[in-house]
Amino acid sequence: MALLQRRSFLKGSVLATLAATTRAVAADSPAPKSGRSAAFPAPVCTPPSLQIPAPTSMGVVWGVTAHATGFVDLSSHPDLADAQRFFAGDGGLKALDDVALGVRLTGLKPDSLYYYRTGTVPIDFKGAYKILPAEPVLSEIHSFRTPGKASPSSFAVINDTHENHPTCALLAAKIETLEPAVTVWNGDLCNSFDQMPRMAQVVLYPGKSNLAVNRPILFTPGNHDYRGVVARELPRVLLTREPTERASAYWTLGWNFAYRQGQIAMIGLDTGEDKPDWHTAWGQLAQFTPYRELQARWLADALEQPEIKNAPYIVAFCHIPLFDDSPTANPGDKAEDYASWQGHCHDLWAPLFEQHGVQLVVTAHKHRFRYDAPSAKRSWAHVVGGSGCDLPPKGQLTVLQGKVTGDRLQLIAHNLTTGATLGDYSFKPRQVSG
Ligand SMILES: [Fe+2]
Ligand SMILES: [Fe+2]
Structure with a gap:
């Protein structure tokens, strides 16, 4: 119901600050070749799906098998330097879902190449006052191009x-x-x-x-x-x-x-x-x-x-x-x-x-x-x-x-x-x- 509210995001080098606590998919999962299937570390169960393309926004959704929240790191650099982090969820609460997580990337430039990866944070929801997040699970780095008048027709x-x-x-x-x-x-x-x-x-x-x-x-x-x-x-x-x-x-x-x-x-x-x-x-x-x-x-x-x-x-x-x-x-x-x-x-x-x-x-x-x-x-x-x-x-x-x-x-x-x-x-x- 609160779809009109914007998503929060962090600017700056999120990679650097999270490097010590992040377990990357790349370390324990083979890189998924384009068009090929891949194994996913729990609780991730699908690759990311780019959706709702627009000149200044893009959506990313991926499947999970247990309660989790998530984010997408986005950058114009292949190594995700100076990445922005966009979280799943609208309003004051971040998403908590056991089927899929969706992130809306907004404020983008038209006709532009971006690199991204997903982050999945398993959540052990023991009670209203005891919520235990696990370390984020990061996906491979992928890319997309925002549409616009100068993009391929x-x-x-x-x-x-x-x-x-x-x-x-x-x-x-x-x-x-x-x-x-x-x-x-x-x-x-x-x-x-x-x-x-x-x-x-x-x-x-x-x-x-x-x-x-x-x-x-x-x-x-x-x-x-x-x-x-x-x-x-x-x-x-x-x-x-x-x-x-x-x-x-x-x-x-x-x-x-x-x-x-x-x-x-x-x-x-x-x-x-x-x-x-x-x-x-x-x-x-x-x-x-x-x-x-x-x-x-x-x-x-x-x-x-x-x-x-x-x-x-x-x-x-x-x-x-x-x-x-x-x-x-x-x-x-x-x-x-x-x-x-x-x-x-x-x-x-x-x-x-x-x-x-x-x-x-x-x-x-x-x-x-x-x-x-x-x-x-x-x-x-x-x-x-x-x-x-x-x-x-x-x-x-x-x-x-x-x-x-x-x-x-x-x-x-x-x-x-x-x-x-x-x-x-x-x-x-x-x-x-x-
Ligand atoms: Fe049909
Ligand atoms: Fe039909």
């Missing part, structure tokens, strides 16, 4: 992984070769979230890969990510965006994003559940209709922001398709079957896409690749990512790659099942006035 998209670790390993390996600036995880990470330790493994250590150690992920929720008895705990492992990014009227829109990744304005939207709110399956616990409407108001404001309005390319991401030309396709308002597309979101958001020249909308959910070229009725292209959970030779495991090459945004659909390319499309820059 590229992204990769995976979707519908449905907690399938073997396919996640394949997807992560492919992303490692593509080297995008950021990876969009376009929903349905799970089947349902029913248990917290499992949630941490699914989100933070998919396929025992280092998916987000050196490049951040952007999360757009899928319908399955709202299911299960602990689904409401998801912000413990997938941080919500920095509150300062949006006006107070939109404070509940925790996962919507709008920022510049080089020449590309990245827009994140949440289509929510794939059945109507009144569906008996939700037991009266769904209220996605007003949530989608609020996102339309946020989107209208976001598209007017100068850094978005003046971007050469605008790409929007959401889980459920926003278009289907089949007259029998369920637009999400029927009790039977699941939605093939989200008619309510389409009606709310598509006029804004048209008005502001959004070139491409990237969706998922159908587990089958599809590309809908712009038409006389729709100015924006619509692409549906394939599956993220079908091991080859079954299904259609895909990674969508977006990158600006010369004066075009190129979208390539990689089929990991066959090794072939499903499609290769290019987009001209928008006509920007001023």
